Amino acid sequence: MLPRIPTCSRLSPRAAFTTIRSLRQPAHDLDDLPPSENDFIVSILRANPSLRDTRSYLASFGPRPKPPAAPVRLTPAADGLATKPSIPVVLEDAKPSPVVSSILDPVIKRTALVKMQGPFTDVQLESISRGLVYLEKLGLVSVIVVESDAVPRGDHDERAFLIEETMRIVTTLEKQGARARPVLGSVVRLGPQPEEDDNVVDPPEAHTAPSDFIPIRSALRSGEIPVIPPFALDSFCRSVRVDADDVLGALARGMTQAGSTSDDVDLTPMRLMIINREGGVPSYARSGYPHLLINLTSEYSHIHETFHHPWRHSNPTALSNLALARTCLSYMPPTSSAIMVSHRSPSSLIANLITNKPALSSSLPHALLQGNRRLTPHTPTLLRRGLPIRVIRSLSDIDRPKLNALLEQSFGRTLDEPAFYQRLETALDFVIVAGDYVGAAIVTNEPSHSSAPAISYLDKFAVLPSHQGDGTVDFLWVALHDESYGLGHPFSANPNGGKGGVGEGHDLVWRSRTDNPVNKWYFERSSGHVRLGPWVLFWCDAEKRLKVEQAKRANAGVSFVEDWEEGRLEMWSDVVEKIPSSWKK
Structure with missing residues (x-):
């Protein structure tokens, strides 16, 4: 006798035993709609956050509850007259309008470390800058470290080129409505951190001192995005070019240690964003399309072992950026994440901020992922410290x-x-x-x-x-x-x-x-x-x-x-x- 199957009661007996597969298609994607890819509202809608995602976002960026106001006590008294016991009189504040509340109680600002790995064209840079401005509106302020593959290390004009590139990024950000500040002085010091933690793999070849964060904290307090070229002070107090990854690693450690030392600026980075021209880390399981989500603790070595040789030419910095993510996340809070994204997908940064999830779940059936139009060579890779x-x-x-x-x-x-x-x-x-x-x-x-x-x-x-x-x-x-x-x-x-x-x-x-x-x-x-x-x-x-x-x-x-x-x-x-x-x- 067949078991009772209520949901199939209207189907033929044979239909009740049909395997359901290859029938579900991805939902209609908002990428197909006419508005610009970087439109702020459309970008938020693309994120499609769940209730849990929304609560998590508000927990980080929403208004903090304020303690109740203490009652005001009025005590009648006069010279030469006995005073009666004070009678508490509570004066209730009038409830302001929602608009006033939003102005008086803004969202909490948090920081993200951003590696801008160019060179980028003016159009590409405008698209990236627009995405970073949108993140700032949502409460995430970028601390940008500039890198450019166009000028090799040791080049005669490298310093002038990097300063010019820094100013170009500042100008582009300001054209998009943000306030930005170039921090041309060195904010890190060459050499490993004294008493480096032995548990950190591949520690950065630079470190910071508390005073190094003065210009960064000043910029953030003023509502400006700091843009930093990859310079460091050597032992002779000279400013020299170093690898941007070392600057980011030093900042990840130093900013996490500095944390929140005042009410208005919290330096602790909650995101690492690597914006480049090649996108995420290619995956052997997806025919070279990027990994969606990487567990750095258990997958790091395996990714190196399965990294095909042709990818070293098509994605030459994928493995070095993978190492950068592992280093930075080892210092950052456990809830932090890193994202590697192409300049073609800046709007995906908003989705990552709101949901802290990959563009597509890595646990979906492979057949569903392979037929999904949202999985492209430019789909971002989300990285977590993992377990x-x-x-x-x-x-x-x-x-x-x-x-x-x-x-x-x-x-x-x-x-x-x-x-x-x-x-x-x-x-x-x-x-x-x-x-x-x-x-x-x-x-x-x-x-x-x-x-x-x-x-x-x-x-x-x-x-x-x-x-x-x-x-x-x-x-x-x-x-x-x-x-x-x-x-x-x-x-x-x-x-x-x-x-x-x-x-x-x-x-x-x-x-x-x-x-x-x-x-x-x-x-x-x-x-x-x-x-x-x-x-x-x-x-x-x-x-x-x-x-x-x-x-x-x-x-x-x-x-x-x-x-x-x-x-x-x-x-x-x-x-x-x-x-x-x-x-x-």
């Missing part, structure tokens, strides 16, 4: 107290530990752990009632609330893809301590309550879904098998239900509905 990812296959290797805390905080329920771990003793396939148990994906093998192989079931997928929105969810799902339905593809050979992409992929199945707010995220990443009473059953088809089937069919077309699909939803539904709850009632 180590590892795969655990033995129950004895799991830190149970940490896993328990993760699950209970994520789901807001009390785990039935004895029953939960007793089930895992016989059913566990693997556990993917992010960092120190800030996220985990638990996959089990569920026996079927036929000669079919065991069902690969995603039993738990959890991320601590404090790490939701920092990339951990995508990092974890990509590792889950690589260990289950993505096995067998070269692009599944990511460094997560698992099988390295070697093996046969298998369908991944899971269930979720119909009222789970995460279901929208699941819909986007699954091959299909059906309703099972209070549950939604999701699945991801083994990608290698889909590719083989597609090759077999060639131009013969696809049947409504493939032979290998017959009966599987019935089997999955029967097994999944009987899996016991892991929670105490």
